Amino acid sequence: METTSRAEPQDATGGGDDTGGQGAAQGVPGARRAVEGYLLAQFPWYGLDEAFTGPRWLMQVGMAADGAVEHGSTGHGDEPSLRGELGGEADQRFTVVVTVASRPGRRSPDGSGMLEATSVSSAAWLAGSGLLSCTWPAQMERALRQDWLEQQTAIAWELADDLDGGGWSTLSLPVDGIPTDFLYRESEYGWVLAGAAQHGVHIGAYGRGMSAYGLGFAVVKDIESYAERTTPTP
Numbered sequence: 001m002e003t004t005s006r007a008e009p010q011d012a013t014g015g016g017d018d019t020g021g022q023g024a025a026q027g028v029p030g031a032r033r034a035v036e037g038y039l040l041a042q043f044p045w046y047g048l049d050e051a052f053t054g055p056r057w058l059m060q061v062g063m064a065a066d067g068a069v070e071h072g073s074t075g076h077g078d079e080p081s082l083r084g085e086l087g088g089e090a091d092q093r094f095t096v097v098v099t100v101a102s103r104p105g106r107r108s109p110d111g112s113g114m115l116e117a118t119s120v121s122s123a124a125w126l127a128g129s130g131l132l133s134c135t136w137p138a139q140m141e142r143a144l145r146q147d148w149l150e151q152q153t154a155i156a157w158e159l160a161d162d163l164d165g166g167g168w169s170t171l172s173l174p175v176d177g178i179p180t181d182f183l184y185r186e187s188e189y190g191w192v193l194a195g196a197a198q199h200g201v202h203i204g205a206y207g208r209g210m211s212a213y214g215l216g217f218a219v220v221k222d223i224e225s226y227a228e229r230t231t232p233t234p
Contacts, residue, residue, distance in 0.1 A: 035227040037061035041069040044199050046099045047226070048076045049174070049218035055079075058226045059096065062126075070118070071100040071126060074226055077210055080134035093209030097217060098126045100202040121160045123204030124183065124194035128156035131206040135189040159185065163194075174216040175203065184212060 038045060038061060047056065054077050061072035077094035103118045132153060159167045163183050171184035175197050182195035182203075190208035197203045203217055220226070 034058045034060075035224050037063070037069065038072055038223045038226075040067075041072065041101070043069075043099070043101045043201050045072065045074060045220040045223050046175075046197060046201065046203050046217050047074040047097050047220045048095060049216040051216055052076055052095075056226045058223075069101070070103070071098060071122075073098045073126075073130065074220065074223075077207075080208075091209070093207075095205060095207035095210045095212075095215065096127075096130055098123055098130065098204035098206075100126060100204065102196075102200045102202060118202065120183065120194050120196055120202050121163060123202040124163060124192065125156065125160035125204075127192045127194055127204030127206040128160055129153060130204075131187075131190050131192055131208075132156060135208065160194075171212065173212075176218055177216075 035058060038058065041061070057075045057079055059073040059075055062070045064070050074097050075094060076097070078092040080092055080094055080096075100118050100123045132149065159165070168183040168185050171182050171193060172179050173182055173193075174180065175195075178198075180195055180197070182193040184191065184193040190206060191212050192204070192206045193212055194202065194204040197217070199219065205212070205215075205217075
């Protein structure tokens with residue numbers, strides 16, 4: 001997928017400002033910038049349904065060279081961070097939902113070539129690489145981190161490119177209240193799933209500490225509420 005990312009104040013790798021993602025306040029300029037990219041999308045965003053009553057927050061959007069929004073992620077639970085001073089990442093509980101616009105194969109904006117169509121594999125790849133970005137071993141020697149990340153990224157790509165292979169099982173979860181089959185896999189780092197939804201999008205998701213079983217997905221009615229990083233009232 002030929003997209004560029006619009007970084008948000010706190011991304012999945014723990015980068016960004018010095019708050020470590022600990023509750024950015026409503027009205028902060030960074031939160032406003034975060035939501036603006038989501039508002040540009042020509043497709044609906046997905047998140048966990050109303051059964052989830054914990055914190056919700058935004059991550060980042062991926063944009064094509066012509067400025068069109070191609071995909072983005074909504075977070076639920078603890079914001080992943082690799083910063084040691086924030087405590088062990090093994091204790092974090094989160095689920096990230098990735099929404100990918102369904103696009104046909106098309107010519108690139110600059111006319112130099114063709115862009116591949118998006119698919120469930122695209123959602124699986126984005127979810128798999130997203131999980132890696134917030135779970136790589138923080139205590140690993142710096143010289144080894146890049147080799148580890150490249151190796152694991154290659155594995156994630158191969159798995160996403162072979163959805164019919166033995167690395168995936170089937171898990172049925174509700175999407176807008178309709179039972180939907182997802183491809184699902186677990187690893188020592190967490191879990192990843194991917195499937196198709198209505199409204200011309202594909203859904204990917206990844207998480208750790210929160211079981212994928214029993215989750216449900218629904219169209220986000222107010223994406224700006226995610227920018228507030230608040231806990232909804234049950």
